[in-house]
Amino acid sequence: MVSRRFAVGRRCSMDTFPPFSRLRWSPVRRRRGCVPAHDPLRRPAGRVEPQLDYLAMTSNWTVPGEAVSPVRHPEAPAPGESIPAHWHGCFGCRGTGDGGLGLDVRAGEGAEVTGEIVVDPAFEGGPGVIHGGVLSSVFDEVMGFSAKLLALEVVTAHLEVDFRSPVPVRSALTVRARVDGVLGRKLYASAEVYVNGAAAPAGSARALFITIDQAVHFRDLVGNSTRI
Numbered sequence: 001m002v003s004r005r006f007a008v009g010r011r012c013s014m015d016t017f018p019p020f021s022r023l024r025w026s027p028v029r030r031r032r033g034c035v036p037a038h039d040p041l042r043r044p045a046g047r048v049e050p051q052l053d054y055l056a057m058t059s060n061w062t063v064p065g066e067a068v069s070p071v072r073h074p075e076a077p078a079p080g081e082s083i084p085a086h087w088h089g090c091f092g093c094r095g096t097g098d099g100g101l102g103l104d105v106r107a108g109e110g111a112e113v114t115g116e117i118v119v120d121p122a123f124e125g126g127p128g129v130i131h132g133g134v135l136s137s138v139f140d141e142v143m144g145f146s147a148k149l150l151a152l153e154v155v156t157a158h159l160e161v162d163f164r165s166p167v168p169v170r171s172a173l174t175v176r177a178r179v180d181g182v183l184g185r186k187l188y189a190s191a192e193v194y195v196n197g198a199a200a201p202a203g204s205a206r207a208l209f210i211t212i213d214q215a216v217h218f219r220d221l222v223g224n225s226t227r228i
């Protein structure tokens, strides 16, 4: 059945042919002249397009000058050692067989960690590529683990991600993350992701973590857990 949203455009056989019928704004549709009634890609006449380059899209999130260098805890896992899960119920810490990300995070030098993950096909977003929200979770988790090298309990207050190139499902990702600076309860962290050993990152992230007392922070929330 032809979608009513395409009623004013030329009717197209792809309207009934999966999977194209689900890709409403695909370049294939546009080439074939399937023009929807309301085309969000059509630019109003006379409008001046902003000249954004890639860097202009990146925020100016910076580590404050007053922040101090992170101090690694003397009992932190040695470089190369696996860092244990912070909570067995955590989606980021669990294996893929248990509905988790299947991340392996290892300590590096100083306040740096390295996370390894093979992108499970279940994490697909666009056709053949990882869902951006899943990649954001990977960044969040691996950066969070860098706080473990300081033996600090943290939650994420702010997370931002730049997606530079598509990340295919089944690819092997290496995420390098570190705490860049500490200011009171605030930990500033950053990370990059590399696909199949590529030299250039496919994405990067920055986050602000806030130290908490887990016992207090989760006291009234833990009852919601199904994994106690």
Ligand SMILES: CCCCC/C=C\C/C=C\C/C=C\C/C=C\CCCC(=O)SCCNC(=O)CCNC(=O)[C@H](O)C(C)(C)COP(=O)(O)OP(=O)(O)OC[C@H]1O[C@@H](n2cnc3c(N)ncnc32)[C@H](O)[C@@H]1OP(=O)(O)O
Binding pocket: 086, 090, 092, 140, 141, 142, 143, 144, 145, 147, 148, 152, 153, 154, 155, 156, 157, 158, 184, 185, 186, 208, 210, 212, 214
């Ligand atoms: C997935 C859960 C993981 C839980 C882990 C817990 C412990 C784990 C132990 C070790 C860690 C190891 C591994 C961690 C691995 C993965 C990490 C994943 C973490 C997550 O995925 S966790 C889920 C999402 N996360 C939340 O569920 C947080 C909800 N949120 C809150 O619970 C509160 O919001 C809180 C506690 C953050 C702050 O609340 P609060 O009352 O304690 O403190 P307050 O508001 O005063 O903020 C203090 C100073 O931070 C500044 N500040 C705050 N927020 C800011 C922002 N967004 N931007 C810029 N500055 C900000 C203020 O401006 C002030 O700055 P100043 O001191 O200069 O005034």
